[in-house]
Amino acid sequence: MMNNEQAIDKLQYLLGTLKDGEKGFSQAAEHADADSLKTLFAERSQQRGQFAGEVAAKIQSMGGDADKGGSVGAALHRTWLNVRDSLTGKGDYAVVAESERGEDVAIQNYQDVLNDAELPAELRSFVEGQYTQVKVSHDQIRDLKHSMKPD
Template sequence: MPMTDDQAVDHLQKLLGTVRDGETGFQEAAEHAEAASLKTLFQGRSAQRAKLATELETKISELGGQPRERGSVGAALHRTWLNVRDAVTGRDDYAVVAEAERGEDVAVGNYQETLDEGDLPADLRSFVQSQYDQIKSSHDEIRDLKHRMEADKK
């Protein structure tokens, strides 16, 4: 049975909450990172998530939905980004990067869940895949950065 527009909007609303949490989390991390390169990286990721949110809002509206106001739809992701906030208030840059990677893990998982939905219309699947590719690339870069930082500590 094909997915209804309402069901598609529900999936997109979850992704919208995901990228909004990421936007806020990365901004928080940027404000508290010590290294200028990390500040720049996190500011860029925050801007990326704002762009993805705008794209999702447009798609939700095209499907007849009303984008939800700011706020997390995923408690796990929200908690993860709260950990980023806690990390930036009392830990070093490595801890901030490690928490950012955890947030990215959840974001990747949320996108994968949507892509695993068998009834997702082809045009919507392509749209979500495009955003997923950006999220996954960001995740991988932050993961690799964390591993380099771990190696430098040894």
């Protein structure tokens, strides 16, 4: 069974992923031209902020320090790479494609945590609840990308 510290480390990893997504979606909203995309990405940014708050509260309830930030693992699994640089003036398709890429990594990071057989049951159901919503978001953005034509 994983100890409390290992469990907290798993949550720190997700917290880094969520904070990264919150910032990434916020930047995507700034760079999108279509109002519908601006709205979608702003909502996703808020969602990730909310999830990050839930994870931070969970870390603190377990005696961890949520302000410590993610471990090395999170830095290696950046969900959004320099969004601002890569998207300036690139058009909506590029913003959606980058968002999908960010969501791919977020899903992978959640799966990494859920694939650990030693994750305590109570934490597993908490993480699965968020994962389900992240997956819905990913699939929506993927389908949106496929419905668009590259500029």
